[in-house]
Amino acid sequence: MAPNIADQFNVDSSALTDFVINQGNGVKGLSELGLKALPKPYIQPESERMCMSKIIPQHKESIPIIDLSNPAEPTVAKAVCDAAEKWGSFQIVNHDVPFEVLERIQEATHHFHGLPAEEKHKYSKENSGTINVRFGTSFSPKAEKSLEWKDFLSLFYVSEEETAKYWPPVCRDQVLEYMRSSEVVIKQLLQILMNGLNVKEIDETKKSLLMGSVRTNLNYYPICPNPELTVGVGRHSDVSTLTILFQDDIGGLYVKGNQGEDSWIHVPPIKGSLVINVGDALQILSNGRYRSVEHRVVANGTNNRISVPIFVNPRPNDIIGPLPEILEIGEKPIYKNVLYSDYVRHFYRKAHDGKKTLAYAAVA
Numbered sequence: 352m353a354p355n356i357a358d359q360f361n362v363d364s365s366a367l368t369d370f371v372i373n374q375g376n377g378v379k380g381l382s383e384l385g386l387k388a389l390p391k392p393y394i395q396p397e398s399e400r401m402c403m404s405k406i407i408p409q410h411k412e413s414i415p416i417i418d419l420s421n422p423a424e425p426t427v428a429k430a431v432c433d434a435a436e437k438w439g440s441f442q443i444v445n446h447d448v449p450f451e452v453l454e455r456i457q458e459a460t461h462h463f464h465g466l467p468a469e470e471k472h473k474y475s476k477e478n479s480g481t482i483n484v485r486f487g488t489s490f491s492p493k494a495e496k497s498l499e500w501k502d503f504l505s506l507f508y509v510s511e512e513e514t515a516k517y518w519p520p521v522c523r524d525q526v527l528e529y530m531r532s533s534e535v536v537i538k539q540l541l542q543i544l545m546n547g548l549n550v551k552e553i554d555e556t557k558k559s560l561l562m563g564s565v566r567t568n569l570n571y572y573p574i575c576p577n578p579e580l581t582v583g584v585g586r587h588s589d590v591s592t593l594t595i596l597f598q599d600d601i602g603g604l605y606v607k608g609n610q611g612e613d614s615w616i617h618v619p620p621i622k623g624s625l626v627i628n629v630g631d632a633l634q635i636l637s638n639g640r641y642r643s644v645e646h647r648v649v650a651n652g653t654n655n656r657i658s659v660p661i662f663v664n665p666r667p668n669d670i671i672g673p674l675p676e677i678l679e680i681g682e683k684p685i686y687k688n689v690l691y692s693d694y695v696r697h698f699y700r701k702a703h704d705g706k707k708t709l710a711y712a713a714v715a
């Protein structure tokens with residue numbers, strides 16, 4: 352390693368941008384330089400860093416773990432709806448996604464991020480053959496004052512032809528397999544959640560609103576020299592209806608406590624489990640009954656970590672707003688109708704900022 356490369360990156364932020372973004376090295380490349388100190392652009396304001404005093408001990412509170420082996424059981428339905436109302440987050444065990452599929456997606460994520468920088472760079476915004484495939488770093492670097500310590504590959508599914516032509520061969524089949532294997536679980540959960548709102552049938556219109564499009568991200572959080580000064584992912588809620596998240600066994604995902612205070616609960620990795628997060632679209636469709644969960648990921652000083660969220664969304668051209676079945680029983684809409692792609696665009700054009708994206712859809 353060049354002796355003072357961290358100093359060089361600190362005095363010349365364009366050299367850092369060039370190395371991380373333009374050459375496609377990502378934060379993984381930075382991490383592998385063996386830097387002794389975190390470059391300044393990654394230093395988060397104190398208010399955004401995690402500290403021990405904000406963490407609620409596991410024995411005091413934790414998000415529910417729901418056994419999905421009998422999804423038709425009324426007790427399961429109640430547990431799912433209660434968790435979506437109270438927490439917006441829960442873990443599922445004994446679900447229908449085979450363990451081997453999770454092992455393969457984990458391995459494929461390491462394979463993709465382990466490619467040489469020039470290979471990964473072929474999938475950057477500038478070089479990718481399609482808007483639907485993007486290798487990137489942090490969240491939205493041009494919109495962020497402080498960067499996040501994460502690289503990602505983001506794959507928005509459009510068609511088999513597009514996956515064959517543009518998705519990286521090193522992970523394409525594994526992502527498709529993971530996406531397809533999750534469909535049963537996604538349908539089970541959405542059916543339960545809709546029943547809880549008195550929506551009996553998921554017709555084609557509802558199907559589009561609830562699960563019309565899917566984006567899968569392969570997240571990579573490399574070892575960080577000063578994890579306490581930065582974040583893996585800053586505080587945010589997902590803009591999906593539901594997110595199905597596979598995390599490896601390293602840990603570091605936190606969800607916000609449900610008392611409105613700045614307290615955080617660790618989501619402990621459980622072998623073979625999946626984390627389910629309610630996203631903003633479901634909060635809007637349910638007129639606030641199900642709440643999207645604010646969550647964050649800390650950086651890690653000793654281990655690389657991966658996670659693979661499947662964001663289940665409305666279609667980009669869908670108009671989302673409180674479902675008619677909810678308004679018919681006399682509830683006042685607290686959200687207006689918005690074009691979903693406008694909502695997503697609004698989300699991507701700013702840094703992560705807790706649950707503030709929802710204000711875009713709030714009734715004035």
Ligand SMILES: COc1cc(/C=C/C(=O)SCCNC(=O)CCNC(=O)[C@H](O)C(C)(C)COP(=O)(O)OP(=O)(O)OC[C@H]2O[C@@H](n3cnc4c(N)ncnc43)[C@H](O)[C@@H]2OP(=O)(O)O)ccc1O
Pocket residue numbers: 476482483485487490491492493494505507564566588589590591630662664665666667692695696699700
């Ligand atoms: C990560 O957490 C998420 C993500 C989601 C995702 C849900 C969906 O994807 S629903 C489907 C939305 N439609 C599409 O994705 C179709 C393909 N993409 C587009 O049409 C557009 O990219 C766009 C998403 C509608 C935004 O378009 P536009 O504002 O015209 O301009 P862009 O230059 O494309 O992007 C602006 C800005 O956004 C950032 N960005 C875009 N895509 C991604 C991405 N995949 N990952 C990260 N960031 C992205 C980017 O920073 C762009 O700025 P630049 O700095 O690159 O210029 C659900 C839930 C979640 O929690």
Ligand SMILES: O=C(O)CCC(=O)C(=O)O
Pocket residue numbers: 568570584589596598604646647648657658660
């Ligand atoms: O890495 C994780 O556990 C969560 C990632 C996340 O929240 C996201 O990609 O939206």
Ligand SMILES: [Fe+2]
Pocket residue numbers: 587588589646
């Ligand atoms: Fe998220």
